[in-house]
Amino acid sequence: MSTDLVRVRTGVYHDSVSLMRVSQAVTGLPGVEVAVVAMATELNRGIAAELGFDLPEAGPADLLIAIRSGGPAALEAAAAELDRLLAGLAGRTGGGTAAEHPPRTVRTAARGRAATLALVSVPGEHAFAEAMDAIEAGLSVMIFSDNVPVEQEVLLKRRAAERDVLVMGPDCGTTVIAGAGLGFANVLRPGPVGLVAASGTGAQQVSCLLDLAGVGVGHVLGVGGRDLSEEVGGLSTLRALEALDADPATELIVLISKPPAPEVARTVREAVAKLGTPVVTALLGPGQDDLTAAAENALRALGVAVPTWRSWPAPAPPPPDDRPRAGGRDTGGAGAGRTGTDMEGAGAGRTGTGTEGADGSGGGTRAGTLRGLYSGGTLCAEARLIAGTGEFTDFGDDAYTRGRAHPMIDPTLRLEALAEVPPGDVVLLDVVLGHGADPDPSARLAPGIAAAVARGVPVVVALVGSEGDPQGLNAQAEAVRAAGAAVFTSNAQAARHAAGLLASAR
């Protein structure tokens, strides 16, 4: 007989990522069946209500606590642990004397302080105010938040132009400024390359490959996935290009984007032609160079030899315990491979699911399916395009991140999907390292990979990271390889390898 504890703490606020970590920790306690520790937004109230909790009145500015456990003793222990965790969250903000009286808006934070930029990651509907504060204070701003209306984006970028500052985002996952990584960012050696990127994981792949080739990257300026749309008109891309052109330390600019709106493409081309700094442009999509090719183009432009991209072959496969069976499985049972829309947009030309027609025929060998389980939107789109077949899911898409942390932080959904992949299919997944990402992604992924490999599912990993990343590129590669995966630092190569595995299995 389980017991529920439901509490509302009025006026206590913590950000969603911090609370998800607390929820996760409490859920993992002995005897706890489920825990929801979240701001009492409509969404979170819905989640708790669906779990059957009886909820009192509460609003988005109140902290909702709902714990279900096996009995009163376990519940009490969980509540005590929760108090400890929440106390740990309180008062962590900032450093120095500011900690005593932390500012409540970016406006106050900027007052009388020598800040150089602001990083905004509040919920999207509130990001505009904080970003506007930064611009009005003469600061560039990175907007990590998503769900910012496009008209607000345009307005912010126009104001930024008036104030000679740069808006990076919204929905900008990655930026590196003078070696400081903001959001999901890798540890890069300093160097002559500057990136302008409308794609976060695209920028991570290119900058990590350059870093592996010994070429440093000084700045990665994210501009947000919509910047090159007709509505936004490349406002930030143009400014970022100009800024890098004016930066004496930048010798080569790499521009990474999905294909822009035609009008915008012309404007950007004209702007690029006027720059004194050479520009390597990588437009992602059908018929275009992939990210690895873009990195190689950049190396050639710098006169640096293109290396063999590091990879770790899979260990010899275990003896096949059962070959794919005749009669096949039920198509519906593998519903986890639902194809999401790409967060970073390259949705057109998505390769569909055309591989499961043999079911129910009562004979013949079922053709395996390539299953892409991705955390990075651009990486997912690239792999889908290269493989030309299979079912690809971007778990970083909004549809999967509502009410839970990004898959680069929380692998739960990907692990669930991985566990459902039937023998004979091939799995392709990305592991992204760097600041902001899971401090040890292989720790949770490896057992899932090992289980998949053991039941006859080859696993290929695209490992996006630099040698300086805190997780350790080698250590992570070795850990997933030891679990049975083939590991590639190039996502394009990983995708080709995975497609090849599937072809040879047929």
Place this chain on the structure above:
Amino acid sequence: MTLPMLSGEPQVITVGAELLGEALDAQAVPRVGVDWRPPMPGTAGDLARVLADPRRVRANETAVGRLTAARPQLVGVRPAHEVLDLPRGTFLHAGPPIDWERASGPMRGALIGAMLLEGLAADAEEAADRLAAGQARLEPCHHHRTVGPMAGVVSPSMWMFEVRDAEHGGTAYCSLNEGLGKVLRYGAYGPEVLERLGWMGEVLGPVLRTTLERTGPLDLRSLVAQALQMGDELHNRNRAATSLLARELAPGIVDAAPGHAAEVLRFVNGNDHFFLNAGMAACKVSTDAARDIPGSTMVVAMARNGTDFGVQVSGLGGRWFTGPAGVPDGLYLGAYGPADANPDIGDSTITETAGLGGFAMAAAPAIVRFIGGDVSDAMAATRSMYEITLAEHPAYQIPGLDFRGTPVGVDVALVARTGLLPIVNTGIAGRIAGTGQVGAGLVSPPASAFTAALAALAEAAEPGGGIG
């Protein structure tokens, strides 16, 4: 275009997910974390529209610039009927507009007292009947360049401080302070109250008028600045300012009226709040200088009538945005307690509107016990008001905060964003007409007055020009 951030050491302001801030800490990148909370419920859309208004930044700079540049000077003391458009039978009152029906006890008591003072009724009962029958005209002080403490009732025969803004040329008025205890402004109207008002009209007012004619204008900006450095916050503590005022005026009073000098000076010295009314007129003339700037989100008046708390905003003309007045939290005199307290009342919140009072609590550690707190609470109160204000006052400084200027110019948008309401120091009036003062303390304005003002600002906002 060059971006300075590309060449300097990065220093980052982070707001939102702590994970991203911690990632910067792990890289030893200096950062300031913002302690962010969601804005007041239901304000996100209005905030976006108000913040997008292209006029806002400049309008607010103008508004707060005018407020802080004002140079209030006490130029005269004159009877209300001389200076205000106040026909017999018309009374001014504190706060937003109100009628007898909705008026609270102390407001009714003060109006009854004013009827008696003006000889419009033979006794209290008749006065109440006439008021209930609508035979008197009631108008807010704020509509007549005037402010009044507590009930704020002004009748034609009362004498007023006249304060002129030497910078912008405006004029504002406030009645003379009667002292504490049973006084008209707290709704008392007994014989001793009327007797005192009579003396103020016959002796105090004329003596002060003659005095000021001799001394010439008295610089209130510098007097307020000095009083702040002597431990006043100019709302609940006016001891230093009153002393400074008495020192300035005493020789002139003796010269002007040797026969009355002793009783006048004794009266001034016997009332630590004598300066309050002059200070309120100084604040009023300063905030009036900041009125009517299109696009400005700055508050130019906060005032209570004992029933409603109202605010006016520079960019929204004379409109009032109101919510229910709260009951102050504080210390009570004698046997009085919270049950005896009337909801918040008075125009004295003009001091907070101009960056004094609760906003300057850090300057007045001597009165922190009023709010049941300690000195660090006073410091925290002032510090928190920097979150919702547009500027720091160039002349009004707080020694305990390293002479930082007081937080001044409440921004409606910042109030909605932070959920921090203006901190208001106040006296507490008795609930029942005729009681007088029962205590003093702190009060929170209703959030709804600010969210209503924000909604009106959103409606009046010029589009930001997002999509061209």
